[in-house]
Amino acid sequence: xxxxxxxxxxxxxxxxxxxxxxxxxxxxxxxxxxxxxxxxxxxxxxxxxxxxxxxxxxxxxxxxxxxxxxxxxxxxxxxxxxxxxxxxxxxxxxxxxxxxxxxxxxxxxxxxxxxxxxxxxxxxxxxxxxxxxxxxxxxxxxxxxxxxxxxxxxxxxxxxxxxxxxxxxxxxxxxxxxxxxxxxxxxxxxxxxxxxxxxxxxxxxxxxxxxxxxxxxxxxxxxxxxxxxxxxxxxxxxxxxxxxxxxxxxxxxxxxxxxxxxxxxxxxxxxxxxxxxxxxxxxxxxxxxxxxxxxxxxxxxxxxxxxxxxxxxxxxxxxxxxxxxxxxxxxxxxxxxxxxxxxxxxxxxxxxxxxxxxxxxxxxxxxxxxxxxxxxxxx
Amino acid sequence: xxxxxxxxxxxxxxxxxxxxxxxxxxxxxxxxxxxxxxxxxxxxxxxxxxxxxxxxxxxxxxxxxxxxxxxxxxxxxxxxxxxxxxxxxxxxxxxxxxxxxxxxxxxxxxxxxxxxxxxxxxxxxxxxxxxxxxxxxxxxxxxxxxxx
Numbered sequence: 128x129x130x131x132x133x134x135x136x137x138x139x140x141x142x143x144x145x146x147x148x149x150x151x152x153x154x155x156x157x158x159x160x161x162x163x164x165x166x167x168x169x170x171x172x173x174x175x176x177x178x179x180x181x182x183x184x185x186x187x188x189x190x191x192x193x194x195x196x197x198x199x200x201x202x203x204x205x206x207x208x209x210x211x212x213x214x215x216x217x218x219x220x221x222x223x224x225x226x227x228x229x230x231x232x233x234x235x236x237x238x239x240x241x242x243x244x245x246x247x248x249x250x251x252x253x254x255x256x257x258x259x260x261x262x263x264x265x266x267x268x269x270x271x272x273x274x275x276x277x278x279x280x281x282x283x284x285x286x287x288x289x290x291x292x293x294x295x296x297x298x299x300x301x302x303x304x305x306x307x308x309x310x311x312x313x314x315x316x317x318x319x320x321x322x323x324x325x326x327x328x329x330x331x332x333x334x335x336x337x338x339x340x341x342x343x344x345x346x347x348x349x350x351x352x353x354x355x356x357x358x359x360x361x362x363x364x365x366x367x368x369x370x371x372x373x374x375x376x377x378x379x380x381x382x383x384x385x386x387x388x389x390x391x392x393x394x395x396x397x398x399x400x401x402x403x404x405x406x407x408x409x410x411x412x413x414x415x416x417x418x419x420x421x422x423x424x425x426x427x428x429x430x431x432x433x434x435x436x437x438x439x440x441x442x443x444x445x446x447x448x449x450x451x452x453x454x455x456x457x458x459x460x461x462x463x464x465x466x467x468x469x470x471x472x473x474x475x476x477x478x479x480x481x482x483x484x485x486x487x488x489x490x491x492x493x494x495x496x497x498x499x500x501x502x503x504x505x506x
Numbered sequence: 507x508x509x510x511x512x513x514x515x516x517x518x519x520x521x522x523x524x525x526x527x528x529x530x531x532x533x534x535x536x537x538x539x540x541x542x543x544x545x546x547x548x549x550x551x552x553x554x555x556x557x558x559x560x561x562x563x564x565x566x567x568x569x570x571x572x573x574x575x576x577x578x579x580x581x582x583x584x585x586x587x588x589x590x591x592x593x594x595x596x597x598x599x600x601x602x603x604x605x606x607x608x609x610x611x612x613x614x615x616x617x618x619x620x621x622x623x624x625x626x627x628x629x630x631x632x633x634x635x636x637x638x639x640x641x642x643x644x645x646x647x648x649x650x651x652x653x654x
Contacts, residue, residue, distance in 0.1 A: 165568075169599065203606070203607065203608050209606065233560060233566075234559065251604065253603075254603050254604070288605075343552060343558065
């Protein structure tokens with residue numbers, strides 16, 4: 128109990144230090160040097176109800192309402208860059224990204240800080256900007272840790288991004304990162320928290336290689352690889368199994384392509400877990416993939432559908448450490464864009480979910496409605 | 507002799523009128539008059555306004571949008587970035603969200619735009635040729651669009 132209180136004091140102390148640092152930065156903000164640069168503030172707002180057809184015992188509630196405010200601030204001064212992203216929602220408050228960058232060359236930039244793992248492609252393009260992603264939900268394999276994601280989506284360390292021009296205006300983009308991996312907490316993966324640096328994290332490395340037929344376009348195909356040393360920190364199922372840590376390797380591919388009114392976004396990831404017990408190492412694997420197709424019915428209307436599936440959900444030891452695993456989901460949705468930058472989206476889906484260690488399977492329908500927008504300010 | 511003089515003056519006046527009318531139908535790429543910039547290709551210009559880095563002498567070249575004139579804005583979207591206003595806005599938001607690149611600064615007042623060009627020699631913008639020719643603080647890099 129005393130230890131716990133001491134830990135809380137430490138956390139509060141760390142937060143105060145961070146708050147003082149931010150206040151000092153705010154003072155610096157009004158200094159001449161800071162005012163010479165360019166600032167951009169984006170406020171992404173979204174919200175809406177979710178209705179679940181049945182209420183599984185350990186699954187989602189019958190109905191829910193979620194509202195998010197995602198604040199993105201970026202600063203550019205010569206070769207120096209800063210990017211911060213803070214998410215306030217009905218479910219969480221989290222400093223998502225906080226990174227400082229240096230533009231070494233026109234096509235090469237190095238970052239230090241906390242960022243989204245480059246090997247999760249969906250997150251690398253949409254982050255928490257709900258307005259920019261067509262669907263309301265994101266595929267299971269791309270979920271953030273605190274939304275039930277089972278693969279690391281945040282890392283804290285350094286990241287290097289570079290682009291190379293190929294023939295006929297094509298481009299090759301390489302992104303590499305190395306940093307602190309999440310730990311396997313009581314119910315979810317817990318990434319390194321810049322506001323609470325006390326916990327013991329392993330390391331993670333991520334690589335994404337992307338080929339772009341037009342280096343200035345959005346179409347791309349790529350390979351993703353990652354390695355993470357995931358330590359156990361309070362997960363009861365892991366402790367019961369005698370699991371000490373999990374060494375996780377992933378390899379995958381993705382395609383993000385547009386043809387006139389069509390857009391396809393698909394990814395397939397193979398996950399290999401080396402489950403380190405006290406006396407032996409067990410290996411378990413699973414494969415997860417999704418295919419999302421979007422069709423522009425009209426200038427302001429987009430019809431979309433997504434199929435996703437994850438294999439070995441009932442046999443993977445690693446997946447048993449998490450309470451809700453989506454094994455199968457079919458999604459159909461309609462998005463309507465109106466005014467300058469607002470959207471209404473309706474999404475229906477059929478979900479097959481495993482309830483963690485109990486290998487209990489639930490199948491239910493889900494209906495989601497969402498309003499989303501973005502307010503940009505540049506100065 | 508007087509007739510020759512009159513004809514000559516008429517010809518000069520006619521040529522100046524044609525040139526002035528033509529200038530209204532040309533859009534040019536401009537930089538500050540003291541800017542060392544002189545050769546920005548179409549691809550580089552597209553890169554600049556799409557949030558990619560183009561560097562000169564170790565400096566990142568910035569693109570400033572001239573939004574005071576609706577026609578000029580339409581020409582910019584068609585000629586420079588080849589996108590609709592909506593697609594361009596989404597693209598810029600996406601670049602900020604992904605890479606922390608702020609969107610191009612927008613100026614709906616020509617005087618402010620010229621001040622901004624003068625204060626950063628590694629910045630470019632676009633305007634009608636007649637406006638650029640009248641302004642001593644900017645130099646024309648090249649013609650971006652003209653009406654035939």
